[in-house]
Amino acid sequence: MSLSGTIYNSIFKRTSTFALACVGATFFFERTFDLGSEYLFDKLNEGKLWKHIKHNYEQ
Template sequence: MALMRRAYNLLFRRTSTFALTIVLGAVFFERVFDQAGDTLFDHLNEGKLWKHIKHNYEKKDEE
């Protein structure tokens, strides 16, 4: 109960800190969700994406 009271007093008591908490939470959630989606996509398409097969098609410059 003390933790909830402290969170309320620190983050949700004033409108300005409440709005800032919501905005920062949304930005953080978006970044985590985007990274998780990219990781899942890369895992499901392993060996099919250009970054995985480009070494088969690039020519090496011989000097």
């Protein structure tokens, strides 16, 4: 059996399994996208954010 046949039989054949796969994939994509965009924002604004300059103002 080919890879596409295996994927079809295990995920796409039943609607409930397909819906569960969509929900799971959405969860992991959202989490990965959130972490990636937050990392990029922190790198682009390094030295400008409060967490980077807080030590200058604490006594």
